[in-house]
Amino acid sequence: MSAARVWAVVPAAGVGRRMGGAIPKQYLPLAGRCVLAWALAPLLAHPCIEAVVVAVGRDDSWWDGLPWPGGRVPERTDGGAERCHSVHGGLVALAARAAREDWVLVHDAARPCLRAADLDRLLDSLADDPVGGLLAVPVHDTLKRADAAGRVEATLDRRQLWHAQTPQMFRYGVLREALETLFARGELVTDEAGAIEALGLRPRLVEGRADNLKITRPEDLALAEFFLRGAAA
Ligand SMILES: Nc1ccn([C@@H]2O[C@H](COP(=O)(O)OP(=O)(O)OP(=O)(O)O)[C@@H](O)[C@H]2O)c(=O)n1
Numbered sequence: 001m002s003a004a005r006v007w008a009v010v011p012a013a014g015v016g017r018r019m020g021g022a023i024p025k026q027y028l029p030l031a032g033r034c035v036l037a038w039a040l041a042p043l044l045a046h047p048c049i050e051a052v053v054v055a056v057g058r059d060d061s062w063w064d065g066l067p068w069p070g071g072r073v074p075e076r077t078d079g080g081a082e083r084c085h086s087v088h089g090g091l092v093a094l095a096a097r098a099a100r101e102d103w104v105l106v107h108d109a110a111r112p113c114l115r116a117a118d119l120d121r122l123l124d125s126l127a128d129d130p131v132g133g134l135l136a137v138p139v140h141d142t143l144k145r146a147d148a149a150g151r152v153e154a155t156l157d158r159r160q161l162w163h164a165q166t167p168q169m170f171r172y173g174v175l176r177e178a179l180e181t182l183f184a185r186g187e188l189v190t191d192e193a194g195a196i197e198a199l200g201l202r203p204r205l206v207e208g209r210a211d212n213l214k215i216t217r218p219e220d221l222a223l224a225e226f227f228l229r230g231a232a233a
């Protein structure tokens, strides 16, 4: 990594509507821990990451009960109504410590299977990149665009299509200003790269792994359990 420091922000304030159930999915049990603990593990263990700030719901009562065995303890801050607001909350929490040119790495609490090797590859690939970028995987399925009636309107050319994942890593100053510019226009984004693209910049795609899945629906938990148990074997 260059002289710029690296900070991590983890949006963990979602309610998990698509998962269902009473407990937000980031606190669901998974392979002996919870989803959030697995997502934080490679970030807390990485020597180049200065601090890990987790944006959680204001009325979150699950955070306080989490064990942080032996390792570094993450910092808590307030999330917001949408994922991008929670990310911004994490950036604000870093305001007194992060320099404009420092890197901020944003990783979903709902992605528990990130491997340390892929985190390292992202950091190494972007260390001197002028824009920053994200882990992503090429699309291997044929993708269809649907019409309002739920029928196929078109088949997309998948040769240039990728599934965006996290971590996504950008300079602190640029990312914060990009988000605040969108918010001032009443706009939202579903990932940090979208805010950077709105500035006319082109984030770098760093190929990751399909097992860095986002826990979204109930069936994703069994897959994540399989991946985590397999990685530990
Ligand atoms: N207001 C929000 C919404 C989402 N997230 C976080 O952003 C990540 C990805 O979002 P998603 O998978 O959509 O989580 P939820 O919003 O909880 O899921 P759903 O859309 O099904 O409610 C998750 O770690 C989630 O906790 C957040 O910090 N703040």
Ligand SMILES: C[C@](O)(CO)[C@H](O)COP(=O)(O)O
Residues within 6 Å of the ligand: 083, 108, 163, 164, 165, 166, 190, 191, 192, 214
């Ligand atoms: C950031 C992300 O995980 C990249 O694929 C995705 O955009 C999050 O979307 P969600 O609807 O907030 O889960």
